[in-house]
Amino acid sequence: MxxxxxxxxxxxxxxxxxxxxxxxxxxxxxxxxxxxxxxxxxxxxxxxxxxxxxxxxxxxxxxxxxxxxxxxxxxxxxGSKLREEKAQGVEMMLVVDVSNSMLAEDFEPNRLERTKYAINRLFDGLRQDRVGLVVFAGEPKVQLPITSDYRMAKAFARRIDPSLVSVQGTAVGKALEQALLSFSGDTEEAPSRVIILITDGENHEDDALATAKRAAELGIRIYTIGIGTPEGAPIRIGGEFILDEGGDMVVSKLNEEMLSQIADLTGGAYVRSSKQSIGLEEIVQSINEMEQSELTTIRFEExxxxxxxxxxxxxxxxxxxxxxxxxxxxxxxxxxxxxxxx
Known part of the structure; x- marks a missing residue:
């Protein structure tokens, strides 16, 4: 290398x-x-x-x-030598909503930019866990496969943008299904696998609860983060606000009920973001208390x-x-x- x-x-x-x-x-x-x-x-x-x-x-x-x-x-x-390194940790799939509703400005500068900042801070604090990244709107896309290379993870997180997914909408169920399929095959121990879903909760496409039940059967916990406010905010793209068919301004509101249900079904937890904290730190603290598995990483050394x-x-x-x-x-x-x- x-x-x-x-x-x-x-x-x-x-x-x-x-x-x-x-x-x-x-x-x-x-x-x-x-x-x-x-x-x-x-x-x-x-x-x-x-x-x-x-x-x-x-x-x-x-x-x-x-x-x-x-x-x-x-x-x-x-690099002249490969070394196999073992450590205790978890595999963590981040599932991030990149639909247009994440451009609402009830968080400054908007929901998506605040999410990217929080993810960057999260990667700075990780040491032995593995992370992956799935972005979704109307369809999901694996933005980053499971890895322990946090520098690469931060680079991919900075590129998160609504343009990554061509189909607009909010298909939470499909995104969770993609996350379930994206874990590595290094460990079959479900307690060491978690999904962190970050979205405003406006699901219009599928039955996310059915996918959450499947995750629960596999023993995989889903932690949900609701970003936005119940009052909502208009969505601005290219300096102009989105209007509905009647010409009224579209207001995106936080849907906490579905996110709470997903977390409860899988034994995870739901956190509502605030202007001070997205909620990732609180969830990672809870994850660190979970049962962890032995993960193997191959590194170049010497x-x-x-x-x-x-x-x-x-x-x-x-x-x-x-x-x-x-x-x-x-x-x-x-x-x-x-x-x-x-």
């Missing part, structure tokens, strides 16, 4: 085009200043030892050395550093750049490396 231990230093490579632009401007300015003294062809005959090719080569050597130093600073590494080879190559190029003179060496003139053919 290959990786950069400090990838932020790769941004230094963005300076290469800037250096090239500065060199081009300097060369242009040098040609203009020389043109004031006379014809360029005549000046070349009067100064045969001056070599523009050498100046360009010195600059190319400098750019190459700078690029190698930037790559070395990013610390390229190769990464071999490769930066020293890049540093060595950069030093060689810099030494060549320093030894290469701007003017032709009379002792090597017969080699005719840079001089144009007559």
């Amino acid at each position: 290959f990786r950069f231990a400090n990838p932020e230093y790769l941004w230094l490579l963005c300076a290469l085009p800037l250096f090239a632009a500065i060199y081009a401007l300097a060369a242009r300015r040098r040609r203009k200043r020389l043109a004031r003294f006379g014809d360029p062809a005549t000046l070349r005959e009067l100064t045969p030892d001056v070599s523009t090719g050498r100046i360009l080569l010195k600059f190319i050597l400098f750019l190459a050395a700078f690029a190698l130093v930037a790559l070395a600073a990013a610390r390229p590494q190769f 990464f071999n550093e490769q930066f020293q080879w890049l540093v060595a190559a950069a030093l060689v190029l810099l030494v060549l750049e320093l030894l290469l003179l701007d003017r032709r060496n009379p002792l090597l003139a017969h080699l005719n490396i840079f001089r144009e053919k007559a």
Whole structure:
């Protein structure tokens, strides 16, 4: 496995085009200043030892050395060994509503953005559990399979958006069914598997309670989080509020009854979000008290550093750049490396 231990230093490579632009401007300015003294062809005959090719080569050597130093600073590494790591934890599937109703602004800036922020905070606090992510509207979609890579999980969570699901609506039952199918096959111990459903509870598509009963039969707990307010809020998309067929403004309200029933059927718990807390922290605290299973994770370790080879190559190029003179060496003139053919 290959990786950069400090990838932020790769941004230094963005300076290469800037250096090239500065060199081009300097060369242009040098040609203009020389043109004031006379014809360029005549000046070349009067100064045969001056070599523009050498100046360009010195600059190319400098750019190459700078690029190698930037790559070395990013610390390229190769993983040389796989290690199987065992830990106690649970598998946690997050099921997130991305229907248009989650754009209601009774939470700032809206329900969905507050949910994404809470999920990001959740991933920061996890250590040994595995997480997966299912997004849904009219249809569910597995956004992230079960993983213990929290950095990747955070990256996928930031991309949560209504556009991920082409069919609008709110099919809670289908989403829960997809979550049941998305657990890994590493452990068959149901007590170590939980689903966290985050939605405003407006289910218009299917019978979510039937799926909850199936989860209960499998011994899988479903924790539900209701985000929104009972009073509701209008839904704004692209700066305009959604209207119904009668021209009235659509108001999305929190449906707590269904979410409470789902949680009760599976032995989970229901939490209503507040302006201060979405409710994920409270649920994770409850999950940590559950029976946990032994989870196996394969990790790369003993990464071999490769930066020293890049540093060595950069030093060689810099030494060549320093030894290469701007003017032709009379002792090597017969080699005719840079001089144009007559």
